[in-house]
Amino acid sequence: MLQLSAAIAGLVTGGAYALMGLSTLLTYRLVAVVNFAQAAVGAFGAFVMVILYEGGLPLVLAIPLGMAVGALLHCGLGAIMVRWFSEAGEGVKAAVTIAIYTGLVVVGLRLFGAQHPHRFPSPFDAAAFTLGGVVITWTTIVTIILAVLFAAAPAVLLRNTRVGLLLRAQAERPTTAELIGVRVPRLSMIVWAIAGAASALAIMIIAPQLASDFGSQAALITPALAAVLIGGFRSFPLTLVGGLALGVLQGLASSIDALKQYRGVLPFVVILVVLVWTRRGDRWDEPS
Amino acid sequence: MKRAFVKIGGVVGAAVITSSLIAGCSTSSDTIKIGAIAGLTGNFITEEVVKTAQRVFDDANEQGGINGKKIEFIVKDDAGDPKRTAQVARELADAKVVAMTASGSFTDCDVNDAYYRQQKISSIMAVGASPKCYQSPNIAPVNVGPFTLITAELMFASETLKNERICNFTVMLPGSEEAVNNALGQWSKITGKQLVVNDTAVQQSGDLTPYLLRAKQERCDAILFNPGEQMVVPFLKAAQTQGMSDVDFLLLAPAYTESVAKAIGDLGLKVYAGSEFEPFTAESDANRPWKDAVTRAKASPTAFSQGGYLAARFMVDVLKTIKGDVTRESVNEALKNMAPISDPMVGTPFVFGQGDRHAPNQASKMVELKDSAWSPIGDFITVPTSS
Numbered sequence: 001m002l003q004l005s006a007a008i009a010g011l012v013t014g015g016a017y018a019l020m021g022l023s024t025l026l027t028y029r030l031v032a033v034v035n036f037a038q039a040a041v042g043a044f045g046a047f048v049m050v051i052l053y054e055g056g057l058p059l060v061l062a063i064p065l066g067m068a069v070g071a072l073l074h075c076g077l078g079a080i081m082v083r084w085f086s087e088a089g090e091g092v093k094a095a096v097t098i099a100i101y102t103g104l105v106v107v108g109l110r111l112f113g114a115q116h117p118h119r120f121p122s123p124f125d126a127a128a129f130t131l132g133g134v135v136i137t138w139t140t141i142v143t144i145i146l147a148v149l150f151a152a153a154p155a156v157l158l159r160n161t162r163v164g165l166l167l168r169a170q171a172e173r174p175t176t177a178e179l180i181g182v183r184v185p186r187l188s189m190i191v192w193a194i195a196g197a198a199s200a201l202a203i204m205i206i207a208p209q210l211a212s213d214f215g216s217q218a219a220l221i222t223p224a225l226a227a228v229l230i231g232g233f234r235s236f237p238l239t240l241v242g243g244l245a246l247g248v249l250q251g252l253a254s255s256i257d258a259l260k261q262y263r264g265v266l267p268f269v270v271i272l273v274v275l276v277w278t279r280r281g282d283r284w285d286e287p288s
Numbered sequence: 289m290k291r292a293f294v295k296i297g298g299v300v301g302a303a304v305i306t307s308s309l310i311a312g313c314s315t316s317s318d319t320i321k322i323g324a325i326a327g328l329t330g331n332f333i334t335e336e337v338v339k340t341a342q343r344v345f346d347d348a349n350e351q352g353g354i355n356g357k358k359i360e361f362i363v364k365d366d367a368g369d370p371k372r373t374a375q376v377a378r379e380l381a382d383a384k385v386v387a388m389t390a391s392g393s394f395t396d397c398d399v400n401d402a403y404y405r406q407q408k409i410s411s412i413m414a415v416g417a418s419p420k421c422y423q424s425p426n427i428a429p430v431n432v433g434p435f436t437l438i439t440a441e442l443m444f445a446s447e448t449l450k451n452e453r454i455c456n457f458t459v460m461l462p463g464s465e466e467a468v469n470n471a472l473g474q475w476s477k478i479t480g481k482q483l484v485v486n487d488t489a490v491q492q493s494g495d496l497t498p499y500l501l502r503a504k505q506e507r508c509d510a511i512l513f514n515p516g517e518q519m520v521v522p523f524l525k526a527a528q529t530q531g532m533s534d535v536d537f538l539l540l541a542p543a544y545t546e547s548v549a550k551a552i553g554d555l556g557l558k559v560y561a562g563s564e565f566e567p568f569t570a571e572s573d574a575n576r577p578w579k580d581a582v583t584r585a586k587a588s589p590t591a592f593s594q595g596g597y598l599a600a601r602f603m604v605d606v607l608k609t610i611k612g613d614v615t616r617e618s619v620n621e622a623l624k625n626m627a628p629i630s631d632p633m634v635g636t637p638f639v640f641g642q643g644d645r646h647a648p649n650q651a652s653k654m655v656e657l658k659d660s661a662w663s664p665i666g667d668f669i670t671v672p673t674s675s
Contacts, residue, residue: 001505002501002502002505005498005501005505006497006498006501006502009495009497009498009501010494010495010498012495012497013494013495109331115331115332115333115517116517116545116547117517117518117520117521117547117548117551118551119550119551122525125525125529127529127531133501133504133505134497134501134530135529135530135531137529208522208525209495209522209525209526210493210494210495210522211492211493211518211519211522212518212521212522213518216492216493216518219493223494247494247495250494250495251495251497251498254491254494254498254499255498255501255502260487260489260491261489261491263491263493263494264491264492264493264494
């Protein structure tokens, strides 16, 4: 019974992983960058929100402002990518985002302090219902609904609209797209902004559940990337499932004595297993 | 031609500056040099510790110093980085410090214990956090520390609050297993009671709800949770969500801060924390001299600054007993043979002594969360030193 309760409790972190994973996947699918700094950018926006909120600004203003900061920061990162690395390989781009991630964490810890916790508002903290001995809050429900939206909207957008077509074109062949008249830089800036704002919103929702320092929030990128890997860096619905499953798995693991001390490394295990499984057909000395 | 003159002038100028610097160094040996390592930059700032200690030394100097010599307090910043911690200890040793006092670095004991032994430097630490701080012949922290505090808080739960089903959830820092298990065992030895749940593998990442579900299932009426501020807040929020308002939550000293009180004040939970010293939020006579020093030092009045104050005060008292030259040897000798010093801010007297390990502070007070603030309850809980 405890296992079931713990698994259900894991849904909220699972939703958080899914949200973060989906915004990372959005960035990857639309501008072809594996963005390790995605959660750090989101955390930046979320911390700006909490500081404004602690300063007395009402939530309805603080949240959009925080999202705007996330969007702006992500645009800055996007500008670097478009300006200097648009023709670089995925590996190079990912390396650049890792460098930026490290920088953002240092700056974030300095700006927002690692010592004292901030009071993240949790407007959806009221209990919704009890399931299997666990009190489920509205936060869980909102997180999961949002994750489903995050998963469905881009998939529909990419498949069924003209903008989606242009976006796909510019992600896969940026130069060709530009040559046939797609305004690549402008379009990709919009994508960067939206993904940044989305990550900020995601972090704002899940921040009260996790250790509330900047570093812990930025580190959400690891389970997020595990979720994206489950989706094969392609599928939005599978990323959603992957994120939720990872959360449930972690909840479950912390209720089993033999496994609980390995809870923290589960995302890495998942990454490893997925990589080994998807590469099972490859031969080692095959030129890639 | 002109250029050559400039060059020569530069070289001469540099030589003059260098020689005056060297001279400056050699002539300043008429002070008693005392060192400290603290985090002045980085993730965890303990600036108030050394600022308060500086004030205590300044006061001693204004009253004539030690045998007419002034105390020179040299503070080095390690930014919480072990490499820097090692480096600045060597800089302090090269600067010929006679002892370390009021260090507030969390890596100091682990990194520098062996070096202090080798250099025969004694340290009265303000904030000891790792087991090494309590297992060295050269280090004596003035604070209780996170291990003895576990025993004291469990005694508070079982003896004062009369809890029957006490549970422990610990985030284990590398290297502290033995110390934590000893502290838990010590409580069982003193009270003859056992923990209902003892989970020493709590993970820092992810949601903390599963641990609370376990506590709920085992019907724990008291929960000891050891991490600091950043994790305590989501833990207690999750506890509130799961409706655990009839459980006593016991936190360690790192969670006894005003920001935690503000963040969790409105949750309606029963929360207690160990204060190690006379609670810094108490307006008591015991705190008055420290409060005065910390105010004049323009430092923030935290439990850490109490540690800085006490460490510096004890060192001044010990220095005053030294007849003749104050050197590393004479300070070590004085510390070994010192008479215990009592202070109303601590529950047991401070003594360095001869032992090959020092944990002079064996008592803590408790504070209770009331109306988004910490209020002191009861007297010092002293852990009997049976072993």
